Amino acid sequence: MLRYGLIFGGTVLAVACMSPMPAAETASPRSTALGQASNxxxxxxxxxxxxxxxxxxxxxxxxxxxxxxxGFDQKNDRPYFDAIKNGVKDMGMEAYGETLTEAEMWGLVVHIREMQAGFLRAESGGPKETNGVYASQRASYRIETVVDTDQGLRTPWAIDWLPNGLMLVTNRSGKLSTVRNGKAVGDVTGIPESREIGQGGLMEVAVHPDYRKNGWVYLGFTEPSKMNPRSGMTKIVRGKLKFSGDNAVWTDEQTIFECAPNTFTGSGVHFGTRIVFDQKGHIFFGIGDRGDQAKAPDLTRPNGKIYRVNEDGSIPKDNPFVSDADKAKGVIPQIWSYGHRNPQGLTFDLQGGLWDTEHAPRGGDELNLVVKGANYGWPNVGHGINYNDSPIATPFPKPNENVNGPAFRWLPSIGACGLDTVKGSAFPGWKGDLVAGGLSGQNVDRIRVKDSQLVEREEIVYGMGRVREVTVGPDGFVYVALNQPDKIIRLVPAK
Ligand code: HEC
Structure with missing residues (x-):
């Protein structure tokens, strides 16, 4: 215990508000007796x-x-791992620390989590409804369809609103729709060409908080390479809308962030892309690792990063990697944090903390408090295993790894996508809570964090479709864009 404490104190990144993960002790020898288990x-x-x-x-x-x-609670992650490593001698369980690798022992914890989750789901199902009313811990609500499948949305990815109440909805296939009173009433034409490559395409739309004054709307999408249109990279632009009726034309376009041509890839995974405003003149957005995990820690590559730029795309002087030495090394100066896998949810909480949710491999989607200059570990530190059931890593950093751990990890994965903070007066009991969606999990979780720790979590939507976007509307209702079926629903308070 003492040795552990010393390593712990000496090596974890000193960010006062973070919950540092305990450092791994010594690396255990490779598996011998049991062989290197791949399953x-x-x-x-x-x-x-x-x-x-x-x-x-x-x-x-x-x-x-x-x-x-x-037992399922994440606080048991380390005790479970330690029980496997050290055994429970007085009760007859042997120690596996000599015969299994650390990654294998962690893989067994993941296996236990999967068994537990399956059991608990079968036992308690999803949120319970009586006469259409869901009674949750701190609010009762109904779930309404806002835009039904007959409106022609195609993989709706993001939603935002103009001050006049018109809803903008991106379709991953490339169309930006306008929606009023549940009807898709028009399109925005002239937006930049995007390309639907696997998980990529037209993704984010974000209306500037001062839209009334400046008219800016931001888009995040997969830009096709000029050399090879089947390869792409995430790009961020802004532009203005010239309306005639409910249709609009995209004008005054400015590039806010684009990747170097040699970083474009034909990979169809992990584009990241959410855009949020800090209301101090900056925007933040993410780009996933694009299936090339080794690049997530590399500050000279755009993959696996969260970015911060001024609202016009220029580079803030107080970004973490803008020194002359960084410049000489070819570091991308817009980077805010790194070691991300696929940040598909991003929001500021009411205290100004920036949170992301990340789609991880099998087991270990993350909710992270994103801080300046920090490393979030991918692919060297993480909770997941490979989809083929083989181990990757552990969530416990090695003594030389300065890694910020998540406030919460979904284990098993939910396919994290979509994140917002509850504001407005519709749900006073949820005020300031985070609402986080999951694609494969088909869920929305309400999460309360305090001092950067998760203190409460409950599932408020389950099993209605793959959740792509979760966003709190100007009316304070919680809007959810589903894929398969392609529709938009919302949670409204029940009287
Ligand atoms: C010879 C029987 C035996 C074997 C084999 C065994 N265990 Fe255990 N294990 C126990 C006993 C007994 C306990 C303590 C009582 C309990 O927690 O159920 C225990 C405790 C644990 C705990 C702690 C549970 C808790 O609630 O804190 C974990 C985790 C665990 N074992 C995992 C494993 C894994 C993974 C393996 C295989 C690599 C394994 N055990 C093999 C008998 C065994």
Whole structure:
């Protein structure tokens, strides 16, 4: 314990408000007796199931069930890992620290999390509704359809509103729709060419908070390469809208951020892209690792970063990587933080804290407090395993790794996408809480954080479709863009 404490104190990035992750102790020797396991289910079944049960239900050798809500809590991540590493000697469980790698031992924790989640979902289902009213911890609400599937939305990705109430909705296929009273009433023509490559396409729309004064609307999208239109990279522009009726033409376009031509890739994954305003003259947005995880920590490559620029795209002098030395190394000066996998949710909380949600591999989507200059670990530190059930890393940084850990990790993954902060008067009980969506999880979670720690979490939407966007409207209602089916729903307070 003492040794652990010393390493812990000496190596974790000193950001007072963060919850640092404990550092790993020494690297354990590679697997010997059990071989280097590439399949966590197999490893569990062959090694652990005889005592803990095939599904974690316990019973053998005096084990308790692992399938409890209390056991599922993330606070057990480290104790579970330590139990596997050090054994539970007085109760007959041997230590696996000599025979398994750290990544394998963490992979077993992920396997336990998957068993627990499956059990808890089967036991309690999703949020419960009576006569159309969902009674949650701090608010009762109804779920209404706002824009139905018959309105022709195609993979709606983002929603924002103009001050006159007109809703702007991006379709990933490239169309920017205008929506009024639940009807898709028009288009914005003349927007830049985007390309739907896998998960990419026309993605973000963000109306400037002072739109009435300056008329700016920001877009984030996959720009096709001029050399090879099947390859692309995330680009951010702004422009103005000239309306005739509910249709508009895009004018006065300015490039806010674009990537160097040699960074474009044909990969169809991890474009990031949300845009948020700090109301102090800057915008923040993210770009995912584009399937090239090794580039996420590389400050000379655009992949896997969150960016901060002035609203006109110029580079703030107080960005973290703008020194002459950085410039000489070819560091991208717009970078705010790095080591991200695929930030698809971004929001400022009511205290001005910047949060992102990231789509991680199998197990370990993250909710991070994003701070200046920090490294979020991908791909060297993280909670996930590969989709093929083989281990990658652990969430515990090595002594030489300065990594900020998440306030919360979804384990198993939800396919995190869409994040906002509850404001306005419609849901006083949720004021200041974060609302976070999940694609594969088909969920919206309400999350309360205090002093950068998660203190409360409940699922408020489940099983209605893949959640792409979660955003609080000018009316304070919580709007959710679903894919499959392609529609928009909202949570409204129930009387
Ligand atoms: C010989 C029986 C046995 C085997 C094999 C075994 N365990 Fe255990 N394990 C126990 C007992 C007994 C306990 C303590 C009682 C309990 O927590 O159920 C325990 C505790 C644990 C805990 C802590 C649970 C808690 O609630 O704090 C974890 C995690 C765990 N084992 C994981 C594993 C994994 C993973 C494997 C396979 C690599 C494994 N165990 C193999 C018997 C075993």
């Amino acid at each position: 966590m289910s197999k490893l569990y079944n062959e090694t652990c199931a005889k005592c803990h049960g095939a599904n974690g239900q316990g019973g053998g050798a005096g084990t308790k069930t692992l399938l409890t809500r209390a």
